Amino acid sequence: MGRTSTPGPRPVNGANVAAYDAAVFEAHGRTCHLCGRPGADTVDHLVTIKADPSMRWDVANGRPAHRDCNSGRGAAPVPSTWRAEAW
Ligand SMILES: [Zn+2]
Numbered sequence: 001m002g003r004t005s006t007p008g009p010r011p012v013n014g015a016n017v018a019a020y021d022a023a024v025f026e027a028h029g030r031t032c033h034l035c036g037r038p039g040a041d042t043v044d045h046l047v048t049i050k051a052d053p054s055m056r057w058d059v060a061n062g063r064p065a066h067r068d069c070n071s072g073r074g075a076a077p078v079p080s081t082w083r084a085e086a087w
Pocket of ligand 1 (some may be wrong): 032033034035036037065066070
């Protein structure tokens with residue numbers, strides 16, 4: 001799988017990010033938690049890093065998400081019923 005680079009600030013510790021992402025995919029699979037479709041390629045944080053930096057590396061706080069879904073959500077809270085039905 002190719003990791004896609006996103007515009008904007010790069011993670012300072014990319015290796016840790018890759019290992020964390022892999023651990024989240026291992027724990028939660030590849031179904032996007034935002035739209036419910038397979039093929040998630042990024043990790044979204046249930047509790048955003050901005051809200052609680054200590055949750056950044058918590059695998060239980062990570063959920064697989066498509067990059068577009070993830071960036072579309074931004075730092076907004078995740079309603080449990082949210083689905084990309086409007087797309
Ligand atoms: Zn998605």
